[in-house]
Amino acid sequence: MLEERKRSIDISPEDEDKIIKVYGWALDRRDLGGVKFIILADRWGRVQVTWVKNKSDPNVETALDSIKLNDVIEVSGRVKKTPQAPRGLEIDPIEIKILNTSEHPLPLDPTERIKSNLDIRLDARPLDAFRPRVRSIFIVKSALLGILRDFFHENDFVEIITPRIIASATEGGAALFPIPYFDRVAYLAQSPQLFKEQMVISFERVFEIGTFFRAEPFNTTKHLNEFTSIDIEVAFADMYDVMSICEKMITYIYDKIFERCRDDLDRLDLKISKPQVPLKRFRYEEIISKLNEKDVKVNFGDDVGSEELRNLEELREEYYFITHWPSKIKPFYIKMNDNGTSESFDLNHGSLELGSGGTREENKEKLIKQLIEKKLNPSDFSYHLKAFGYGMPPHAGWGVGLERLLMSILKLDNIREAMLYPRDRFRLEP
Amino acid sequence: MLEERKRSIDISPEDEDKIIKVYGWALDRRDLGGVKFIILADRWGRVQVTWVKNKSDPNVETALDSIKLNDVIEVSGRVKKTPQAPRGLEIDPIEIKILNTSEHPLPLDPTERIKSNLDIRLDARPLDAFRPRVRSIFIVKSALLGILRDFFHENDFVEIITPRIIASATEGGAALFPIPYFDRVAYLAQSPQLFKEQMVISFERVFEIGTFFRAEPFNTTKHLNEFTSIDIEVAFADMYDVMSICEKMITYIYDKIFERCRDDLDRLDLKISKPQVPLKRFRYEEIISKLNEKDVKVNFGDDVGSEELRNLEELREEYYFITHWPSKIKPFYIKMNDNGTSESFDLNHGSLELGSGGTREENKEKLIKQLIEKKLNPSDFSYHLKAFGYGMPPHAGWGVGLERLLMSILKLDNIREAMLYPRDRFRLEP
Numbered sequence: 001m002l003e004e005r006k007r008s009i010d011i012s013p014e015d016e017d018k019i020i021k022v023y024g025w026a027l028d029r030r031d032l033g034g035v036k037f038i039i040l041a042d043r044w045g046r047v048q049v050t051w052v053k054n055k056s057d058p059n060v061e062t063a064l065d066s067i068k069l070n071d072v073i074e075v076s077g078r079v080k081k082t083p084q085a086p087r088g089l090e091i092d093p094i095e096i097k098i099l100n101t102s103e104h105p106l107p108l109d110p111t112e113r114i115k116s117n118l119d120i121r122l123d124a125r126p127l128d129a130f131r132p133r134v135r136s137i138f139i140v141k142s143a144l145l146g147i148l149r150d151f152f153h154e155n156d157f158v159e160i161i162t163p164r165i166i167a168s169a170t171e172g173g174a175a176l177f178p179i180p181y182f183d184r185v186a187y188l189a190q191s192p193q194l195f196k197e198q199m200v201i202s203f204e205r206v207f208e209i210g211t212f213f214r215a216e217p218f219n220t221t222k223h224l225n226e227f228t229s230i231d232i233e234v235a236f237a238d239m240y241d242v243m244s245i246c247e248k249m250i251t252y253i254y255d256k257i258f259e260r261c262r263d264d265l266d267r268l269d270l271k272i273s274k275p276q277v278p279l280k281r282f283r284y285e286e287i288i289s290k291l292n293e294k295d296v297k298v299n300f301g302d303d304v305g306s307e308e309l310r311n312l313e314e315l316r317e318e319y320y321f322i323t324h325w326p327s328k329i330k331p332f333y334i335k336m337n338d339n340g341t342s343e344s345f346d347l348n349h350g351s352l353e354l355g356s357g358g359t360r361e362e363n364k365e366k367l368i369k370q371l372i373e374k375k376l377n378p379s380d381f382s383y384h385l386k387a388f389g390y391g392m393p394p395h396a397g398w399g400v401g402l403e404r405l406l407m408s409i410l411k412l413d414n415i416r417e418a419m420l421y422p423r424d425r426f427r428l429e430p
Numbered sequence: 431m432l433e434e435r436k437r438s439i440d441i442s443p444e445d446e447d448k449i450i451k452v453y454g455w456a457l458d459r460r461d462l463g464g465v466k467f468i469i470l471a472d473r474w475g476r477v478q479v480t481w482v483k484n485k486s487d488p489n490v491e492t493a494l495d496s497i498k499l500n501d502v503i504e505v506s507g508r509v510k511k512t513p514q515a516p517r518g519l520e521i522d523p524i525e526i527k528i529l530n531t532s533e534h535p536l537p538l539d540p541t542e543r544i545k546s547n548l549d550i551r552l553d554a555r556p557l558d559a560f561r562p563r564v565r566s567i568f569i570v571k572s573a574l575l576g577i578l579r580d581f582f583h584e585n586d587f588v589e590i591i592t593p594r595i596i597a598s599a600t601e602g603g604a605a606l607f608p609i610p611y612f613d614r615v616a617y618l619a620q621s622p623q624l625f626k627e628q629m630v631i632s633f634e635r636v637f638e639i640g641t642f643f644r645a646e647p648f649n650t651t652k653h654l655n656e657f658t659s660i661d662i663e664v665a666f667a668d669m670y671d672v673m674s675i676c677e678k679m680i681t682y683i684y685d686k687i688f689e690r691c692r693d694d695l696d697r698l699d700l701k702i703s704k705p706q707v708p709l710k711r712f713r714y715e716e717i718i719s720k721l722n723e724k725d726v727k728v729n730f731g732d733d734v735g736s737e738e739l740r741n742l743e744e745l746r747e748e749y750y751f752i753t754h755w756p757s758k759i760k761p762f763y764i765k766m767n768d769n770g771t772s773e774s775f776d777l778n779h780g781s782l783e784l785g786s787g788g789t790r791e792e793n794k795e796k797l798i799k800q801l802i803e804k805k806l807n808p809s810d811f812s813y814h815l816k817a818f819g820y821g822m823p824p825h826a827g828w829g830v831g832l833e834r835l836l837m838s839i840l841k842l843d844n845i846r847e848a849m850l851y852p853r854d855r856f857r858l859e860p
Binding site: 002042072100110123129141153161179180198202203210211213226234235241362387389391419420423429 | 529553569583597607633793816
């Protein structure tokens with residue numbers, strides 16, 4: 001089937017008068033009596049099929065007349081040059097087969113001329129993603145996945161796969177889904193944190209891009225219960241080293257996205273400009289001062305999230321880092337300073353947090369002390385702590401949410417736009 | 431930290447007499463009285479640090495003497511040419527810092543000279559993966575992940591991410607882990623099957639490489655409860671088209687693995703030869719006849735697994751397909767023929783099944799009929815069935831287990847060798 005097929009983008013002026021076979025969807029049709037048009041769409045583009053009374057094959061008229069919107073069709077025909085048609089070429093049909101029919105009314109307009117609300121779109125995601133703008137978002141997401149992995153492989157990172165089913169709550173917290181696992185209870189991992197740290201012993205530079213889980217009952221436009229995390233961990237590195245890797249990654253992404261996704265970015269009709277590096281860096285305390293100046297009351301030790309950051313208009317469209325968060329709001333594995341700050345950072349785009357990272361504590365005794373300070377039981381972390389006796393190098397790393405990163409690049413206003421089948425408290429289907 | 435560092439492989443004869451800084455692990459040491467050696471290992475290789483009494487810096491002797499096996503160290507020193515040292519270069523130390531110590535006795539010999547059993551190794555995986563041969567397995571796995579994605583991106587596949595948390599048992603079966611999901615019960619996905627099929631409407635060619643789950647209480651050397659699946663689905667394709675994509679992928683993998691992983695393959699000391707394509711193809715009935723000839727009793731309709739296939743010695747080291755399996759042992763979404771066979775295939779390597787695929791049923795009415803025949807309730811599949819009214823093209827696809835594929839390439843005899851942190855009925859930690 002595939003071998004004899006011609007994709008829409010492969011039809012060229014050299015095919016004039018040749019008989020070709022195309023497959024796709026009937027995206028539009030017009031009947032002017034003596035002339036009948038079908039616009040056939042495949043993933044790569046569109047081609048016009050034009051039937052002319054007394055010129056084209058009379059046997060295909062019946063098939064042509066029975067085609068409904070979004071039916072799946074196979075068309076064999078002769079390529080003709082026509083200035084009016086898209087790309088100057090059209091097909092004079094010799095044989096048309098309807099391979100599968102669509103059911104009407106469709107839940108969405110596949111041409112995207114009629115807008116639908118997000119819930120209806122997500123309920124009919126396969127048809128929603130067929131629509132050009134939505135399709136472009138996910139083609140960019142696919143390209144982004146390729147670009148990210150190229151970046152890490154080129155920079156000599158080892159790709160690892162860590163478990164999704166884990167024995168104990170990694171960072172404490174109620175944010176875990178429990179699973180009955182044979183005779184025990186297990187949990188769904190919320191990040192590869194502990195495993196990626198352990199793996200710097202063997203591989204020094206590791207990355208993972210995978211699905212992780214948060215069990216909180218979120219109800220926002222930027223949280224999902226299942227999301228994709230981009231994670232790295234690097235031996236003999238501190239927070240400044242991995243912030244600089246993060247900056248390089250962002251530059252790399254923008255360069256390659258422009259190269260690989262020109263058409264899809266055009267279709268999304270966005271003004272995208274490559275961020276300047278080095279990105280701005282603010283210490284947590286500077287951000288607090290800035291906010292206090294704007295009469296947003298935040299004290300040292302308070303979390304600073306989207307709601308507060310939305311007040312900093314000057315950072316609205318920018319990527320930037322906030323560093324040196326208070327130790328008390330950071331997890332146990334971050335390197336803590338004596339003055340109550342920690343060797344940590346967040347990566348933000350405007351008011352949206354994309355990810356966070358830091359220098360990790362590599363000293364086993366200090367780590368145990370920090371576990372206890374965070375009211376966690378070191379014995380729950382025995383396998384992890386053991387690894388700190390195997391030759392644990394100083395290390396640092398970060399995690400960035402892939403869907404949030406995509407939101408920042410494509411200026412999406414709801415994270416559900418960046419996930420084919422989002423999972424939230426109320427949505428478990430399709 | 432990273433910027434001033436020199437990796438072992440970057441030290442070259444041009445560095446002679448320069449002062450450099452290296453980081454790594456003390457893999458070995460010798461003390462000949464007047465001359466003391468440390469072999470420093472990093473991920474990329476090894477470098478010898480040689481201290482000579484009355485020639486080298488006397489201040490580093492104490493640090494040098496206190497170093498234990500697998501301690502993490504930082505060495506600054508002058509590069510010297512020495513024919514006896516690995517690669518003809520060594521370091522005369524000026525400053526040595528112990529960055530972190532190891533705890534002795536270590537659970538494993540990091541140099542791999544002393545063998546350990548698999549359970550001990552898996553309990554101490556970060557140290558196990560530090561050992562050269564084990565490390566090489568996972569560096570090849572990382573390369574394989576990159577190669578696979580390159581292949582799919584080059585062949586215009588769109589990378590998709592489908593949900594791991596799903597609302598209903600996709601293929602029936604008890605092989606699902608249930609999860610309490612807010613007020614409902616959800617399941618962990620065992621494959622992206624239904625979602626990838628839906629997505630051929632939008633993207634025509636999709637792939638996903640991700641972690642999936644099987645809840646069976648396996649106790650074999652080739653099953654895990656959490657594994658990585660390589661999945662594709664292609665519109666306007668049948669089983670022969672996707673078998674040919676599979677063959678191309680295998681050829682591509684072998685070409686690129688030889689290119690990218692020469693050193694790691696050498697370290698594993700394997701005789702690897704690129705498979706000839708097209709791969710051999712046997713119909714299920716032919717395999718049955720072959721087995722019956724060898725007095726292995728199998729009837730039409732029986733499953734044929736590793737145990738039976740082990741009798742076909744002529745296929746021991748080969749990749750091959752078994753096609754046209756009986757409909758009754760295939761899932762509902764496979765295209766069934768009238769004669770009791772189906773448009774399906776398995777990819778095998780010797781007696782090991784690596785994956786399976788087939789032409790899918792694209793007709794909604796037939797699909798509902800097949801669901802009922804398999805004793806499944808069509809209403810549990812309502813979102814999936816809806817997609818078959820949106821313009822579902824004929825399509826085909828397959829899924830291949832990444833860890834099994836790696837087993838076949840590297841001739842591993844236990845799938846746990848191919849997973850950093852394997853999950854089975856008895857192993858949920860580390």
